[in-house]
Amino acid sequence: MQRTILEKAEPVAEGAVSLLLRGADGPLAPWEPGAHIDLALPNWLTRQYSLCGNPADRDTYRVAVRHDRLSRGGSEYIHLFLNEGRTLDVSVPRNNFPLLPAPEYQFLAGGIGITPIVPMLTAAVEAGASATLVYVGRSLATMPFADELRAAHGSRVRIHTTEQHGRPDFAAEAAALSPRALVYCCGPTSMLDAAEAAFPAQQLHIEHFRPVAKEFAPNKPFDVRCARSGRTVRVSAEDSMLDALNHAGFRIPSGCREGVCGSCEIALVDGEPEHRDDIGAPPGRMYCCVSRALSSDLTVDL
Amino acid sequence: MITHDHHSTSGDAISETRPRRISFAEVRARIGEPEDLIKGKIHDRLDRYCRRFIAHSPFLAMATSDATGLPDSSPRGDYPGFVKVLDERTLAIPDRPGNKLADSFRNLAENDGIGLMFVIPGMREVLRVNGRAYPTDEPDVLARMRTEGKEAELAIVVELTEVFFHCGRALIRSRLWDPASQALAEELPSMGEIAIDQMGLDDADPTVLEEMLEDDYRHLY
Numbered sequence: 001m002q003r004t005i006l007e008k009a010e011p012v013a014e015g016a017v018s019l020l021l022r023g024a025d026g027p028l029a030p031w032e033p034g035a036h037i038d039l040a041l042p043n044w045l046t047r048q049y050s051l052c053g054n055p056a057d058r059d060t061y062r063v064a065v066r067h068d069r070l071s072r073g074g075s076e077y078i079h080l081f082l083n084e085g086r087t088l089d090v091s092v093p094r095n096n097f098p099l100l101p102a103p104e105y106q107f108l109a110g111g112i113g114i115t116p117i118v119p120m121l122t123a124a125v126e127a128g129a130s131a132t133l134v135y136v137g138r139s140l141a142t143m144p145f146a147d148e149l150r151a152a153h154g155s156r157v158r159i160h161t162t163e164q165h166g167r168p169d170f171a172a173e174a175a176a177l178s179p180r181a182l183v184y185c186c187g188p189t190s191m192l193d194a195a196e197a198a199f200p201a202q203q204l205h206i207e208h209f210r211p212v213a214k215e216f217a218p219n220k221p222f223d224v225r226c227a228r229s230g231r232t233v234r235v236s237a238e239d240s241m242l243d244a245l246n247h248a249g250f251r252i253p254s255g256c257r258e259g260v261c262g263s264c265e266i267a268l269v270d271g272e273p274e275h276r277d278d279i280g281a282p283p284g285r286m287y288c289c290v291s292r293a294l295s296s297d298l299t300v301d302l
Numbered sequence: 303m304i305t306h307d308h309h310s311t312s313g314d315a316i317s318e319t320r321p322r323r324i325s326f327a328e329v330r331a332r333i334g335e336p337e338d339l340i341k342g343k344i345h346d347r348l349d350r351y352c353r354r355f356i357a358h359s360p361f362l363a364m365a366t367s368d369a370t371g372l373p374d375s376s377p378r379g380d381y382p383g384f385v386k387v388l389d390e391r392t393l394a395i396p397d398r399p400g401n402k403l404a405d406s407f408r409n410l411a412e413n414d415g416i417g418l419m420f421v422i423p424g425m426r427e428v429l430r431v432n433g434r435a436y437p438t439d440e441p442d443v444l445a446r447m448r449t450e451g452k453e454a455e456l457a458i459v460v461e462l463t464e465v466f467f468h469c470g471r472a473l474i475r476s477r478l479w480d481p482a483s484q485a486l487a488e489e490l491p492s493m494g495e496i497a498i499d500q501m502g503l504d505d506a507d508p509t510v511l512e513e514m515l516e517d518d519y520r521h522l523y
Contacts (some may be wrong), residue, residue: 043358043383070445072447073381080357247520
């Protein structure tokens with residue numbers, strides 16, 4: 001965790017504020033476009049927000065938060081109760097949505113999903129790639145950073161307001177897409193679904209900030225063999241692997257506890273995992289807050 | 303482990319003669335009239351201070367009563383702000399897994415009156431909310447109570463009629479937030495020992511019961 005001070009909380013669109021967090025103990029940990037931090041709130045909740053400032057600025061992090069109508073207490077707290085000047089703990093940045101090298105990029109952002117895209121677009125342009133952004137929102141007033149993006153990137157940014165123009169035509173975007181281009185998409189579930197339907201999977205990278213509704217077979221108990229410590233931990237059907245490991249005395253960090261943030265990543269040595277997260281675990285890794293085992297046991301590096 | 307508490311019967315003699323009952327007029331004569339300032343503290347909607355209090359409260363006591371007026375008080379707790387403010391006169395309290403007795407829900411079905419006392423650790427004053435309540439399964443309300451990937455199955459909607467801050471004297475006298483007060487808990491036998499004695503399970507091992515309880519406490523949602 002890193003200690004920061006909330007230097008500024010200011011509206012950036014209807015129902016959206018940006019938070020400027022200054023490192024309280026010197027420079028903050030470095031990050032790359034697409035990264036997010038866990039923000040520990042005074043009401044004990046931890047929430048993940050994509051960094052949308054300048055990666056070269058090591059003194060501050062910037063995030064932006066939409067007040068969710070169905071807030072469970074994170075965005076509501078930030079909007080109604082968080083005061084400037086308060087100390088807030090944040091995690092070291094993690095990147096589940098890294099910008100891979102490519103000659104061309106097509107960025108697609110919906111509403112507050114613009115946040116990871118802001119530094120990604122800048123980085124792509126600075127790298128000399130050809131990059132365009134389709135930024136979708138209900139109306140201009142609800143779209144954070146629209147002016148900032150147009151000022152910085154001009155005609156590379158196309159603003160699409162659904163109130164006036166309806167849903168964007170991703171099929172047309174996909175038809176015009178260069179085979180050398182990578183597509184990065186962040187936005188509401190409906191937009192991610194539309195992008196997945198329109199763009200070739202091998203060119204598309206998407207980021208979820210909400211778990212996707214999925215069905216799994218009923219939980220079965222399994223054993224976790226911990227290779228380094230030589231211990232075996234039983235995970236009952238009612239327990240999560242994260243809770244069982246923590247109860248056994250391992251100190252596994254956790255954030256969202258629903259498979260979107262990646263804080264509980266552990267290294268898998270052997271066995272067949274059942275990945276239930278929305279990050280897409282790389283080989284040899286798993287997110288133990290939601291993921292379980294298909295085999296009767298797993299061996300992990302703990 | 304305890305078997306029988308040898309102090310337990312010594313106070314029972316009082317049942318021979320009940321303490322005398324006095325009228326409300328006599329009570330009023332003893333304690334005097336409230337000042338106008340105190341009367342004026344009662345509001346019929348939540349202002350920003352009440353909302354901030356509720357947003358930081360991880361615990362409340364919820365009082366309901368049955369059709370005959372027999373009351374019951376039940377603890378509710380979760381992360382601060384677990385009670386959702388739907389608007390300036392409406393709250394929603396999540397119902398998490400408990401003992402399935404559903405005492406509060408049964409009471410609300412007979413008598414919709416409800417009294418809440420919100421507490422914030424470290425804060426001497428408490429917030430009291432009284433009103434009328436009913437159970438709901440409204441998806442938009444339950445969605446706001448989703449915790450650790452699990453939704454509350456039910457919630458209690460409270461339409462408030464009065465809300466006010468209650469002074470801190472009781473919490474000051476009780477030293478409730480003084481860490482030294484926690485030593486009081488050491489004066490009680492364990493819940494395993496109590497359960498064995500209360501249920502007459504003389505052969506049972508209290509540590510087994512305690513482990514069962516601890517295991518149960520690991521599944522809070």
